[in-house]
Amino acid sequence: xxxxxxxxxxxxxxxxxxxxxxxxxxxxxxxxxxxxxxxxxxxxxxxxxxxxxxxxxxxxxxxxxxxxxxxxxxxxxxxxxxxxxxxxxxxxxxxxxxxxxxxxxx
Numbered sequence: 001x002x003x004x005x006x007x008x009x010x011x012x013x014x015x016x017x018x019x020x021x022x023x024x025x026x027x028x029x030x031x032x033x034x035x036x037x038x039x040x041x042x043x044x045x046x047x048x049x050x051x052x053x054x055x056x057x058x059x060x061x062x063x064x065x066x067x068x069x070x071x072x073x074x075x076x077x078x079x080x081x082x083x084x085x086x087x088x089x090x091x092x093x094x095x096x097x098x099x100x101x102x103x104x105x106x
Contacts, residue, residue, distance in 0.1 A: 071104040 005013065036052050043050040071091065073079030079090045081104075087095070095101065 069106060071101070072106050073104065 005016075008016070039052065040050050067082040067084060069080045070083040071081040073090055073094070076090070079088065081088050081091055091101075091104065094104070
């Protein structure tokens with residue numbers, strides 16, 4: 001393999017990059033396994049059991065529950081708002097025209 005990156009073709013550079021990515025992932029996975037083993041060992045030393053998912057996949061602890069819609073545009077049923085966050089543009093425009101928020105409650 002050539003030592004100077006400037007002398008390499010694009011294909012050779014891509015190969016070096018892919019090999020480096022694989023090596024980095026393997027090193028990170030190995031380090032992760034070492035750290036998890038150490039955590040389990042330390043927990044065991046004080047009589048605590050630890051369950052750690054070894055899949056490496058990141059999961060969210062939040063449930064994907066939907067918030068019910070509280071407001072709807074009577075002229076266009078696609079315009080909906082849950083009442084959370086900023087008011088949507090369609091609702092702001094109607095309120096600026098003098099309409100009342102209660103007019104759009106479901």
